[in-house]
Amino acid sequence: MNCFVPFVVFLQAYRGSVRPFVSFNAKHDAEFLHKAMKGIGTDEDAILMILSARSNDQRQEIKAAYKKAYGKDLVSALKSELGGLFENLIVALMTPPVLYDATKLHKAIKGAGTDDDVLIEILASRTGEEMKDVIKVYKKEFGSKLEKDVCGDTSGYYQKLLVILLQGAREEGIDEDKIQKDAQDLYEAGEGKFGTDEEKFITILGNRSFEHLTEVFDAYKKIANTDIEESVKGETTGNLENLMVAIVKCVRSVPAFFAESLYKSMRRAGTDDDTLTRIMVSRSEVDMLDIRACFKKTYGSSLYTTIQEDTDGDYQKALLYLCGGND
Template identity: 70%
Template sequence: LANQGSVKDFVNFNAKQDAELLHKAMKGIGTYEDTILMLLTSRSNNQRQEIKVEYKKAHGKDLVSALKSELGGLFETLVVALMMPPISYDASQLHKALKGVGTDDDVLIEILASRTCAQIKDIIKVYKKECGGKLEKDITGDTSGNFQKLLIMLLQVNEERRRDKRDTELIAAGKGKVGTDEDKFINILGNRSHEHLRLVFDTYKKVSGNDIEDSIEGATTGNLENLMLAVVKCAKSVPAYFAESLYRSMRRAGTDDQTLMRIMVSRGETDMLDIRAYFKKMYGASLYTTIQVQWASLSSIHSGTIG
């Protein structure tokens, strides 16, 4: 698959030179935040990891620790996120969602519904190594009921999610009513490939006359409803799901900075170009301009390619 991210490798990259530019930006009175932001957002994640290595060689200390000591607030959170490898970032976000005060269900839903089987396998490994616990155990300890059941199913990716032609028969037998057999719908959503689910949703519409999303909204509530809807939307189109999530994060009373930042950072090298196209199509506005209005600092991420 071609990279549909807006962040690409920087041409004429020189990790040693970049490490020195960052060092100079942090030295002396005041910190040149614009320099730091422009440099980091115009390098790919792999290149940022190389800069970290060169910085440690030259200055004997960790670049992220140095940046943290100079920065603060949302800007610090953003820079630290940009400096993490993508899988480590996902694992850290899940850990924070589970280990903070209460559980941030929205983060669990967003990451587990949207990542590929291969990514989830890697997240589980990195979570154990870097967060010191088992992801499944932590989710089980912090969630309950069918919400927990579907989350755990999404973690079970030892094999590619399978297809089962009986799914369409099951839906026809239930006359397409989610509420009549929630367990069966959860089993289908948690154990099937996106390609197969799209066929199931088509059959569902023919049998019931409704979109699956409308039926889920009518039959379930709360975090289970949100998780089921996220799985359905990601099966149909992951970039469209993120375009909607970005729009919602900016529609709330006061921007949901954490969600906005998490999506921009995590999708920057995968499908941001597709997300921006869906955003324009769905909301008739440029994603770049919309973010610029909401938060000037974040809008410079991928500024050349979002607009």
């Protein structure tokens, strides 16, 4: 499998590791979870078995059935019984995907300092429609506009590119007439001049479709004799560089982008559990099978084995369920 292909390929079939459970019964699952948390001690394996084997839509149905049967919020009940990293992961699984993204963005902006890694990851990788849904949920949940909050925490060209991505308005398809011109414009904005025309980079990387940009990057390499990613790194710095590089990587392959992020989250001094949990949960119903394949192809070891080496306990078991198997 070639990891570096346009993201459109991955839309052709369901590529998530978590699928809707076939013989689903929300009432039965709610009863099962109630028994797992009733009395002294908690049956974490039972909780894990149910929630990791259900789609997010099914988990929302279980949540509703639980409240109807027992008059309690299921997430609150789970929080009172669980702890640590396992609790964080289970709560994440119980959160609708759009709300999960909105919550992560809010925390990234409103927490102590700005978590630019989260901003960059979500805004660079989500589709336009996904971002529009996140913006609506963000306003409803937190009472403020996401764009306003992002602008309050960022500045300069980095802020401009984030705002463009927040519009979720990339052009569609490939414009054959623009491919060569866009490639030439990028070259003249960076490698081909003294200094850098950041505005030109922002306009092209922020507005063109992924399919179109794939063609532009190929044309750029012929003009500049170097990859666009290397040019971006040479012409920009800091968060702007990180955001542009993330966009380039997502254009080439969203699964490969996440495979690299997962690898870095586990192969540094101490595991970055926030990133590990966020990606494993948010991609489990999207493209985890492709992320897994890219991980194995790029790093020579399976994602499953790497998770085993870097985590433990119920938290590890949950991550391995979300991984969907060992390559």
